[in-house]
Amino acid sequence: MNVIEVSDLTKHYGDRAAVDDVSFSVEEGEIFGILGPNGAGKTTTVESIVGLRTPDSGTIRVLGLDPRQDRDRLRAVVGVQLQESELPDRITVREALDLFASFYDDPADPRRLIDELGLAEKRDTAYRHLSGGQKQRLSIALALVGQPRIAILDELSTGLDPQARRDTWDLIESIRGRGVTVVLVTHLMEEAERLADRVAVIRDGRLVALDTPAGIVSMVDPEQRLRFRPSAPIEDRLLTDLPEVRSVQRTGATLVVTGTGNLIGAVTAVLARQDVIANDLRVDQASLDEAYLALTSSRSPRTAKELS
Amino acid sequence: MKELRALVATEAKLLFRDPITWLAAIALPSVVLLIFGSLFPPLPDPELGGQRWLDLFVPSLLVITLGTLGVQTLPIRLATYREKGVLRRLSTTPAHPARLLAAQLVVYSVTSVIAMVLLVVVGHLVYAIPLPGHPLGFLVAFLFGMTSLFAIGLIVAAVAPSNRAATAIAIPMFFAVMFLGGVYFPRVMLPEILVRIGDYTPPGVQGLQDAWLGNVPQLAPLLGMAVVTVVLGAIAVRSFRWE
Numbered sequence: 001m002n003v004i005e006v007s008d009l010t011k012h013y014g015d016r017a018a019v020d021d022v023s024f025s026v027e028e029g030e031i032f033g034i035l036g037p038n039g040a041g042k043t044t045t046v047e048s049i050v051g052l053r054t055p056d057s058g059t060i061r062v063l064g065l066d067p068r069q070d071r072d073r074l075r076a077v078v079g080v081q082l083q084e085s086e087l088p089d090r091i092t093v094r095e096a097l098d099l100f101a102s103f104y105d106d107p108a109d110p111r112r113l114i115d116e117l118g119l120a121e122k123r124d125t126a127y128r129h130l131s132g133g134q135k136q137r138l139s140i141a142l143a144l145v146g147q148p149r150i151a152i153l154d155e156l157s158t159g160l161d162p163q164a165r166r167d168t169w170d171l172i173e174s175i176r177g178r179g180v181t182v183v184l185v186t187h188l189m190e191e192a193e194r195l196a197d198r199v200a201v202i203r204d205g206r207l208v209a210l211d212t213p214a215g216i217v218s219m220v221d222p223e224q225r226l227r228f229r230p231s232a233p234i235e236d237r238l239l240t241d242l243p244e245v246r247s248v249q250r251t252g253a254t255l256v257v258t259g260t261g262n263l264i265g266a267v268t269a270v271l272a273r274q275d276v277i278a279n280d281l282r283v284d285q286a287s288l289d290e291a292y293l294a295l296t297s298s299r300s301p302r303t304a305k306e307l308s
Numbered sequence: 309m310k311e312l313r314a315l316v317a318t319e320a321k322l323l324f325r326d327p328i329t330w331l332a333a334i335a336l337p338s339v340v341l342l343i344f345g346s347l348f349p350p351l352p353d354p355e356l357g358g359q360r361w362l363d364l365f366v367p368s369l370l371v372i373t374l375g376t377l378g379v380q381t382l383p384i385r386l387a388t389y390r391e392k393g394v395l396r397r398l399s400t401t402p403a404h405p406a407r408l409l410a411a412q413l414v415v416y417s418v419t420s421v422i423a424m425v426l427l428v429v430v431g432h433l434v435y436a437i438p439l440p441g442h443p444l445g446f447l448v449a450f451l452f453g454m455t456s457l458f459a460i461g462l463i464v465a466a467v468a469p470s471n472r473a474a475t476a477i478a479i480p481m482f483f484a485v486m487f488l489g490g491v492y493f494p495r496v497m498l499p500e501i502l503v504r505i506g507d508y509t510p511p512g513v514q515g516l517q518d519a520w521l522g523n524v525p526q527l528a529p530l531l532g533m534a535v536v537t538v539v540l541g542a543i544a545v546r547s548f549r550w551e
Contacts, residue, residue, distance in 0.1 A: 080400035085393030102314035103403040
């Protein structure tokens with residue numbers, strides 16, 4: 001069942017299209033990643049989903065509701081953690097949760113949420129004295145206190161140290177474990193790869209890919225790179241003649257051979273025939289990181305269509 | 309209702325944790341009264357028709373409370389909330405950010421009334437300043453004056469793009485309100501023209517003074533305060549940006 005359906009969403013700011021004809025749907029119970037560089041239109045997309053922005057065209061349904069017309073009903077079932085939204089300096093963790101709990105008819109128990117999010121020791125600490133990770137966890141707790149069916153989390157690990165980031169990721173998995181659908185907005189590939197069941201990659205307001213993290217990797221060129229130090233000199237030509245090889249570069253004594261297909265097999269066969277041993281052989285394959293860069297970098301403007 | 313109550317409770321706690329603000333709002337008028345009263349012993353003055361200058365000065369001290377809360381604390385706090393995204397965050401919950409605004413007005417109104425009662429009691433006990441002679445008129449003048457300053461504060465919060473801008477607008481406005489309200493120089497010392505301007509400048513000290521002395525406050529300044537409240541309040545609510 002789809003809990004969020006976005007069709008042909010378009011939103012302009014002035015002449016610039018922040019979101020241009022984007023469509024996707026989110027299934028119940030999944031972690032759905034919205035990935036893209038800063039300024040790609042991710043935040044505008046989620047702000048439209050929660051009814052903070054009015055799209056120029058296109059339709060959005062969240063649990064069957066129109067985010068603009070059924071704002072009040074929607075807010076009761078969707079928990080939102082926004083980028084750059086803070087709390088008053090002097091409010092304590094406990095007070096913030098109690099306050100937000102009062103907004104809902106059937107809230108979660110704030111005490112339990114505080115425990116679950118590891119904020120028990122900080123329950124009486126003022127917001128301004130919390131660390132970045134603690135603020136982020138409090139923010140997530142506030143998004144969950146209304147017992148939402150969907151949690152929308154925007155850039156939640158930005159500015160966190162690696163440990164806090166990993167803790168936050170564990171937390172998100174546990175949220176999904178409760179049956180809450182999670183929409184995760186991020187510009188971090190690693191985060192999407194680790195958490196998301198499916199990822200929508202947005203660039204310049206357009207949807208350039210929508211697939212599982214593994215599916216997205218396979219969309220880009222399966223280019224491989226071999227690095228090794230040949231035990232004896234070898235002519236470039238012997239390698240570049242191979243149909244699998246695209247290029248050969250030398251950095252000092254190290255050879256870097258890039259290509260596709262059965263690159264390792266082809267190269268090692270040539271080396272064996274020449275009685276050359278490949279010392280310190282390393283193989284790099286395209287990661288989701290590279291796929292993401294290929295999909296979103298303006299320097300290599302390849303779209304999903306050209307890639308497939 | 310549940311969320312408004314929770315918001316009021318939270319805002320009250322936050323104000324209480326900001327002692328500079330609540331001390332300025334609640335205690336400062338009474339403290340200033342005690343200091344001035346001890347420095348310049350209040351004696352009946354034939355030039356003031358047998359009144360003591362302190363009796364005429366007391367209503368002006370209420371301007372400290374109303375000016376601090378209405379023209380400074382209210383706009384700066386709201387602008388800060390907007391800048392920090394507090395209002396934006398609230399707008400994703402079932403609680404509309406307007407409720408936060410309402411909660412602030414409730415908290416500042418109650419604080420203002422506490423300060424007013426304290427001043428009346430201290431003045432009465434220490435300097436035998438008579439209680440307001442026309443209590444109903446006094447209350448009306450106080451409430452109208454208070455809401456007019458809150459409306460000005462809301463306008464500042466509505467138009468100021470940032471916390472810094474709100475502060476930059478609020479501070480001179482606060483001093484103007486204090487000056488024309490007769491806090492810095494008792495109104496009996498101010499030139500006639502400034503006194504007349506002060507009659508119509510929120511919060512309308514003359515009305516408070518009249519009612520304190522037992523007269524019915526003049527209608528025109530009261531109406532002026534009401535117009536300021538309604539017109540500025542409506543513009544502020546219309547033009548208020550939540551983010």
